[in-house]
Amino acid sequence: MQVLENDALAEWFESPRGKYVLSWEQAQVDNAVDDVFGFHAVQVGLPGIDFLRENRMSLKIRAGNGALSTLQCSPEHLPLASHSIDLLVLPHVLEFSDNPHQILREAERVLMPEGQVVICGFNPLSLWGLRRRVGATLGWNKGAYPWEGKFIGLLRLKDWLSLLGFELNGGRFGCYAPPFAQSSWLQRSDFMEKAGERWWPIAGGIYTVRAVKRHVGMRIVTPTWRDSRAKPRALVQVARRDNVIHVRPAPRR
Numbered sequence: 001m002q003v004l005e006n007d008a009l010a011e012w013f014e015s016p017r018g019k020y021v022l023s024w025e026q027a028q029v030d031n032a033v034d035d036v037f038g039f040h041a042v043q044v045g046l047p048g049i050d051f052l053r054e055n056r057m058s059l060k061i062r063a064g065n066g067a068l069s070t071l072q073c074s075p076e077h078l079p080l081a082s083h084s085i086d087l088l089v090l091p092h093v094l095e096f097s098d099n100p101h102q103i104l105r106e107a108e109r110v111l112m113p114e115g116q117v118v119i120c121g122f123n124p125l126s127l128w129g130l131r132r133r134v135g136a137t138l139g140w141n142k143g144a145y146p147w148e149g150k151f152i153g154l155l156r157l158k159d160w161l162s163l164l165g166f167e168l169n170g171g172r173f174g175c176y177a178p179p180f181a182q183s184s185w186l187q188r189s190d191f192m193e194k195a196g197e198r199w200w201p202i203a204g205g206i207y208t209v210r211a212v213k214r215h216v217g218m219r220i221v222t223p224t225w226r227d228s229r230a231k232p233r234a235l236v237q238v239a240r241r242d243n244v245i246h247v248r249p250a251p252r253r
Helices: 001-010 014-034 100-110 127-138 154-163 183-188 191-199 224-228
Strands: 040-044 059-064 085-091 111-124 168-172 206-213 235-239 245-251
Touching: 001 085, 014 085, 014 111, 014 168, 014 183, 014 206, 085 100, 100 111, 111 127, 111 154, 154 168, 154 206, 168 191
Parallel strands: 040 059, 040 085, 085 111
Antiparallel strands: 111 206, 168 206, 235 245
16 A cells, blocks of 8 residues: 555656656755765665755655665664664655654664655645645545645744654755646746745745754763762862962872
8 A cells, every 4th residue: 555655746746747746846955955965875765856956965765655666664663773874864754654764763763863854745735735625625646646644833843853863954845836737837836935935934835954963972871879979079270379279189188
């Protein structure tokens, strides 16, 4: 079922709506990954679309349960060593999973400290999100992409990432035109891109964000008996006539 869903979403990206989204999204991901350095980069989901094309790492893998994946696996359980990946790209994986939290936990596990994750998602606070809510009310969404997915708001996603030790270091909203099915109407709505960025910047139909896995420094805990050792005597200042400040041990009490 997961494979069919992945392939169906890939087919949707061939439609006029999908091409409109992909054109904007690919440009944002290109910009997000081109300055991430390391050795290993992994894209999870949509293997037929190269979201790592602008990255220069030596090893790039497309993982997932799609037919074109070079590494066949479930996004919830990546067969990768812990702390082994420098860059992870998740294009619309979270919306179409029954357990998006587990996918993010796997992302945190496989990423190296200071590794980065790039996430693409549909924004529920947009005209696209409104179309999904109307479709859910009228029963239009079953088996229809992308409306069948569970859109995740950016604030919620930010909270999830923060709990796992990630920190957002880039992102952008886009695709402000209504989700018209015809390319001609999407082209006529092109003026809404600049207007949307200026007047309602958080209401774009799509968002792309980048987050870095922060490495929390370890704190060495010493045995309690060390606290009982004699403390060094404090030094007190004694002024002399020659204006030179000398120090001497403080008297024992």
